[in-house]
Amino acid sequence: MTQQQRATARRDEIIRAAAAEFDEVGYAAASLSSIAARLNRTKGAMSYHFSSKGSLAHEVAQYHYNQWEKLAPAIHADGFTGLEAMMVLSFVVAARFRDDVLVRAGIRLQQDAGLTDVELPPPFVWWIKTTRDLLAEGQRTGQIAAAVDIDAAAEVLVEAFTGVQQVAHRMTGARDIHERIERYWLQFLPGLGVPDGRDLVARLGAAAAEY
Template identity: 30%
Template sequence: MAKQERAIRTRNALITAAAELFDQDGYEASSLAVISARAGVSSGALHFHFANKAALVDGVVNAAGERLRSITRHRDALSLQVLIDASHDLVRGLAQDVVLRAGFALSARPERTAAARDLRRDWQTWVEATVERAAREGALMPGVVPCDLATTVVAVAAGLEALGGGDPRWLDRSALARFWALVLPCVVSPAARDLFAGLGRAGCDPVPRGVPVAPPRIGS
């Protein structure tokens, strides 16, 4: 194995070990010594790659940022479809990919400077631009204000991330599917509706402490 390849492997092993420990035991409780031991590398090797804990945090956040970039990559589809797909990819990633999950949590820590990378802000910027594109494509119902939709999508994703920290079932596909099932009928323009056939209802899967589903009775 070439020297450079070994260095990249060591760096990735440290990032994964740090993400796992930060995610499991919290940032304060995770020492550099435990992280290097978990990665199976010497303390010297850790310090070769990361000068201190803050540099390791940057490493995890940047690795998570790469994953976020892949989630929000250009796709050849209607922007509203791209937004729905990316939101599902993000929530699934937060459930399954410890680097993405730890990166999001770390990038929101209060001691991070304003100039440091903030993954939620990156996500917000992308959501806003994508909703704007969806509006220009004529996919939004007349009267739907793009920033209302963008703000709501960002809030829901942050909420599922936060709730998922206490109960992973919030990061199931079903909770996010419930959100889209609720809003798509009033968000998708008639012109775009045919393209979203089958998207509306994902079945009333159990969600965390879901309320029993009863058909609404309409008053007089």
């Protein structure tokens, strides 16, 4: 391993330790000392890579945003469009929320009222826009009913999905989040003009495992 590779690996290790701390205690309660303790290092040993807690929070949040911006086009490129693309995306997001502390920390940071010294994109704006765009595509292609108010539907779907994540995390450590997302869609699909979505939910939930 080259010196550059070792430096990159150490940097990634620090970011992941920071994510674990943010996920568990939130931004305000986290400190550089507590993050360093997770790595059995001193705070000074981390200063070469990160000079502040805020810079670490920015990196964690950036990881969170970057992967969704890449994932949505990949799903679309595989032939999933409109509502189906939205559903696959939701299952993938749920699985990563369950399995990846960087995702959980990124979500917690964007909702953390104590995070005032780090400039981050406004929470939920990208998700609402993406959901609306996919619903509009689904409406154009007949996947959802023409009468659906897609602006209102996009906001409600994002709001409810956020609630599903938080309830799953607090109650079961998100172990059952896939099943919760299945129920989420079975409740909402009739309102989008899909009266019996059981086969659709099963098929797209399985397809999400490929991402």
